[in-house]
Every structure is written in C-alpha cells, then in structure tokens.
Amino acid sequence: MKRFEELFGHKPVVAMVHLKALPGTPLYEGDLEGIVAAARADLLALQEAGVDAVMFGNENDRPYELRVDPASTATMAYVIGRLREEIRLPFGVDVLWDPLATMALAAATGAQFAREIFTGLYGSDMGLWEGRAAEALRYRRRLGRDDLFLLYNVSAEFASPLDTRSVVERAKSAVFSSLADAILVSGPMTGEGVDLAHLKAVKEALPQVPVLANTGVRHDTVAAILEVADGVIVGTALKREGYTFNPVDPRRAQEFMARVRAVRGR
DSSP, rough: HHHHHHHHHHHHHEEEEEOOTTOOOOOOOOOHHHHHHHHHHHHHHHHHTSEEEEEOOOSSOOOOOOSSOOHHHHHHHHHHHHHGGGSSSOOOOOTOHHHHHHHHHHHHHHHHHHEESSSSSSEETTTTEOOOOHHHHHHHHHHTTTTOOOEESSSSSSEEEEOOSHHHHHHHHHHHOOOEEEEOOOSSTTSSSSHHHHHHHHHHHOOTTTTEEEEETTTTTHHHHTTSSSSEEGGGGGGGGGOOOSSBBBBHHHHHHHHHHHHHHO
C-alpha cells in the first residue's frame, strides 16, 4: 500500500485518455494528427480538473484484439511521445487486451503503471480469453521495468469467467500466485458500474492490497465507492454527455473532482 500511495496519493482518481481509433483498425479515420490533437485536449482538461493520474488506452480500437497488431502499439507510443513534455502527472498505459503489448508500450514511453487482464480464463466477445501473467512479468523483467506498477483487472469487461471461483477468490489468487500490485473490480462493460458488494468483499479479503473500482464510476456514486475502494479509474463519466467515445468535458471533470475532494476532506 505504501508504494501505491507514493505513486498515486490517497484515494486517487486515475482518469482515462481514450485515444481515437488507431491505424489499421476498422474505425480509423485516416488522421494521425487528429489522434494527437484529441489526446492532447483530453490530457490538458483532465490535468486542469485536478485528477491524480492519467492512463492512455485504445478503447476505440473495436472490435478488440487479444493479440494486438504492432501498428496499434507503435502508434500509441508515437502519440504519448508527442505529448510527453505536457504530461504533469503519473501516467499509465493499457493496450486492450494484450498484456505483452502493454508491457512494451510502458517500456517505450516510461509509463509508471499499466492495467490489463493478466489472469483468468474467460468466454468473451473476442473468443476464449486467457490471462498471460507469466509471460507478461517475464517480459517486464527482460525490458528492465521491474518498477512498473501493475493493476490486475480480475473481472473482465465484455466477458464471463469460466473459472467457477468467486471474484474474491480470484483476486486473492492473483495477488498470491501472479504478483498483482493492485486489484481492479469492474462492471460488465466499459462505463457500467461495479457491484459494490463485490468491491467490499474483495477489499475486506485484501486489506493490505490496493483495490480500485475500474468501471462505471459516476458523479452520483463516487462518494460511496471511495468509502470502500482505495481509488477509482474513470473515463465515461468525464466525457461530454457521459458517453465513452466523446471528448472529455472540462466542466464534468471539474465537478467530479470537486465531489472527490469533498470525500477526502471528511
């Protein structure tokens, strides 16, 4: 927990910079400079709102891949490189849904943390989905990034676990057997809320491990969630009209952080 708070602070808000669709994906618009400009606008709005960290992800690269085309990782590195001198906060990366590509991107950009599905077996929109923690952590070692803080999502979005164990058992196992630095609990899809009972149960089972809500945190739920969780990851709630694939709305981001500061001040 000490390392977590040194990196993020107390009860942090990690805000998403969702990149526009990347080259080679079905929704790519053919405008690389537009991707950079949109990411810059979101980054600056989030930093101005006072979030504690930002994370770059390729949420627009639908349909998602389990082994990502190298062009996606390379383009993400290019975009982050273009913005690097403007990033004033700890930042992380997530290349959906590929743990090894995420490790490579973190090494290339100097990211301090990374998020992915590292463990478990799921039936998903993408087919049979298998965690790759052993490969990812060995790759992290080869890349010289043992310092990279890893957030393990143990309730995958767009998927159902084929593992019959409870989310609590899966979380405890991820810490013990797969060396998770922090545990994320998610709702069924991006933008959909986490089950608060699941969040409480995981936190009670892992009192010494950071446990964060990973999806669907909203203005009207963040106070209750932060009473339980050690932090939140938020994207959709900070977008115009609360829609995942819209740009960040500076007003919504500022109002969200005002509610977070009220919770921290109690």
